[in-house]
Amino acid sequence: MRIEHVAFNVAQPQQMASWYRQHLGFSLKRALNDAAQTHFLADDSGIMMIEIYCNPADQVPDYASMDPLILHLALISDDPVADSARLIAAGASHVTDVHLNDGSHLAMLRDPWGLALQLCRRGAAR
Numbered sequence: 403m404r405i406e407h408v409a410f411n412v413a414q415p416q417q418m419a420s421w422y423r424q425h426l427g428f429s430l431k432r433a434l435n436d437a438a439q440t441h442f443l444a445d446d447s448g449i450m451m452i453e454i455y456c457n458p459a460d461q462v463p464d465y466a467s468m469d470p471l472i473l474h475l476a477l478i479s480d481d482p483v484a485d486s487a488r489l490i491a492a493g494a495s496h497v498t499d500v501h502l503n504d505g506s507h508l509a510m511l512r513d514p515w516g517l518a519l520q521l522c523r524r525g526a527a528r
Contacts, residue, residue, distance in 0.1 A: 407442060407451035408475075410517065413462045415439040415454045418515055425492045426477065426519075428452075445477075466516025470497055474510065474518035482509035482521040494519065 412418050419441040422428045428443040431451055438455040445451070452475065456462065465473070479485045482499070486509045490496055497510040497518065505525025512518055 405450060407453050409453040409455065411457050411460060411462050412454050412465075412515055412517070413456060414515065415441055415456050418454050418513070419443060421493070421514060422452075422454075425489055425494075464516070465518070466512060468518070470510050470512075470518035470520070474520045476520040476522050479509070479521035479523050482507045482523050485509070485521050486511060489513075489519070 416439050419430065419433070422443055423430060427446055429446075429448070430441065431444045432440075432442040434440040438457050440453060440455040442451050442453050486494075486496060486499075489511055493514040494511045497512060499510070500506075500508040502508070502525060507523045507525075509521040510518060511521065
């Protein structure tokens with residue numbers, strides 16, 4: 403088995419889908435014309451997806467108040483410094499940067515809705 407998608411209940415799925423497509427390079431695989439405004443967005447592999455929707459029958463988590471280590475969406479980045487600057491200019495906010503002994507750089511941001519995004523450039527495996 404492999405992962406098809408991970409789903410996030412969010413307050414503004416249409417706006418979030420647009421931001422993720424414009425600034426993270428995700429592609430729209432499927433949008434449902436339903437009350438939940440469901441969007442399936444694929445990463446650049448075209449295989450792994452996230453689903454964003456608004457289910458009013460349940461609460462939207464307060465992503466901004468959650469420690470990013472509880473929940474974050476990790477993305478591969480060849481240049482976390484440049485990508486962080488670009489995303490911050492587009493409305494994201496900086497949380498922290500971690501540089502590991504193996505040369506990895508992990509930049510933690512929050513998207514404009516508070517969901518944590520981790521930009522990962524991995525170093526050499528030891």
